[in-house]
Amino acid sequence: MRLWGGRFAGPSDPRADEIGRSIDVDRVLALDDLEGSAAHVRGLFSARLLTAEERDALLGGLASLRDDVVAGRIDWDPSLEDVHLNLEAALSERVGAVGAKLHTGRSRNDQVATDLRLFARRTAADLDARLLGLERALVGLASRHAGAVLPGTTHLQPAQPVLLAHHVLAYVEMLERDRGRFADAVARLNVSPLGSGAVAGAGFRFDRAAVAHDLAFDGPTANSIDATSDRDFVVELLAAAALCGAHLSRLGEEIAWWSNPAFGFVRVPEGFATGSSMMPNKRNPDPAELVRGKAARLTGLLTGVLGLLKGLPLAYQRDLQESVEPLLDGLATLRLSLDAMTGMVEGLEVSEERMRAAASSGFSTATAVSDLLVERGVAFREAHRIVGAVVRGLEDDGVGALTEAGDTVWREALTTSADTCARGLAADPGIGQALREGATVEASLARADVVGGTAPGRVVAALDEARARLG
Ligand code: ARG
Numbered sequence: 001m002r003l004w005g006g007r008f009a010g011p012s013d014p015r016a017d018e019i020g021r022s023i024d025v026d027r028v029l030a031l032d033d034l035e036g037s038a039a040h041v042r043g044l045f046s047a048r049l050l051t052a053e054e055r056d057a058l059l060g061g062l063a064s065l066r067d068d069v070v071a072g073r074i075d076w077d078p079s080l081e082d083v084h085l086n087l088e089a090a091l092s093e094r095v096g097a098v099g100a101k102l103h104t105g106r107s108r109n110d111q112v113a114t115d116l117r118l119f120a121r122r123t124a125a126d127l128d129a130r131l132l133g134l135e136r137a138l139v140g141l142a143s144r145h146a147g148a149v150l151p152g153t154t155h156l157q158p159a160q161p162v163l164l165a166h167h168v169l170a171y172v173e174m175l176e177r178d179r180g181r182f183a184d185a186v187a188r189l190n191v192s193p194l195g196s197g198a199v200a201g202a203g204f205r206f207d208r209a210a211v212a213h214d215l216a217f218d219g220p221t222a223n224s225i226d227a228t229s230d231r232d233f234v235v236e237l238l239a240a241a242a243l244c245g246a247h248l249s250r251l252g253e254e255i256a257w258w259s260n261p262a263f264g265f266v267r268v269p270e271g272f273a274t275g276s277s278m279m280p281n282k283r284n285p286d287p288a289e290l291v292r293g294k295a296a297r298l299t300g301l302l303t304g305v306l307g308l309l310k311g312l313p314l315a316y317q318r319d320l321q322e323s324v325e326p327l328l329d330g331l332a333t334l335r336l337s338l339d340a341m342t343g344m345v346e347g348l349e350v351s352e353e354r355m356r357a358a359a360s361s362g363f364s365t366a367t368a369v370s371d372l373l374v375e376r377g378v379a380f381r382e383a384h385r386i387v388g389a390v391v392r393g394l395e396d397d398g399v400g401a402l403t404e405a406g407d408t409v410w411r412e413a414l415t416t417s418a419d420t421c422a423r424g425l426a427a428d429p430g431i432g433q434a435l436r437e438g439a440t441v442e443a444s445l446a447r448a449d450v451v452g453g454t455a456p457g458r459v460v461a462a463l464d465e466a467r468a469r470l471g
Contacts, residue, residue, distance in 0.1 A: 046207055084112065110194055141168055151359040382417060406432065
């Protein structure tokens, strides 16, 4: 069925209908569409384009449609192309002839732009709550294992011990920035395209600011051409979603490799573990891997929309219909990832023993020991060389940790140094013991006592701060 039948003599080609149809995708916007239509009706009444009776009939029809959408009672008609035409036709069926007045001064071009902004605003609010939920889960994990030590790695090699809580709080930082990016996008998108019409602006003098206010937008868009063709907000939201997806993916990757029994740092809760159809032994962290995989999908959606907009002439082009699905898919995909990740983090089983054993291996406290030599007056480069030589010697002798380096080892390393201060230290009878004490995991942690460092006091304060912020 064609609402623009007057212009055409015959029916459309089914192949054109098929490519043009979007109802299976955009029906998700039904509630937003009805909300926008109701505000439009009130605007039409204020502009004296509807009588009070007509307004009430239309608003009553829209409200009853709303109930049916919520209850899943609408029969979406694929021959009506999209959600806008479906709902307009359903309205006319209910309210009769007055239904034909609904679309006065409106085009589907300003209509869909309005729907998308309403949808984006409410979905971003929902995502924000879920981002907060994941942050709370992470803070909970950090608090449950406040004393756990993790081997901090760079290049995936043992680097320096860090507190697990410190590591987990790094993700809280990322998620806070993600929240900020969504909030920024919403602050910019919260304007009303209604009254922009198809391209030039509606042909009736209605109060766009009042309609904007009615829909809790900050105001009307300033330019009808931009309003009907702008999808910057889709890009911004998908960029925020893709980056958040990348953050979740990094955590998913860590959970996956930490779960390998060779590391044995964590196990995902049983409800999040999956078996194998073939191997009876398997306990796989599939949801963590899927979160990693979903990040690729989010990246693709973002680049897809950027490609769609590039080179598109003003104003509305039908290509823009292709921006709807990525937005819906992207925000729904991120919701899935956030929820799965929250569940995994809430129930994550942590082996503090395995983590601590790994954290003390790999000569992970070498930096702390060389910092100690610096504190005793040795130049940093020379301290680095001395400790490096000791590590190499211990490794050759099959000794696994700097806490095992004997007095003679240190005396020899220090006496052969070009640094006069280091040679002086060689004569200090307590130096070996001091360096062994400085080589413990605890001493190493305690040294990083700077803003943003992993020293236990700093991490306790950071955790308190996060808890206070998250309520
Ligand atoms: N469903 C469309 C969209 O999402 C609105 C269609 C406007 N169509 C048109 N031919 N002007 O963009």
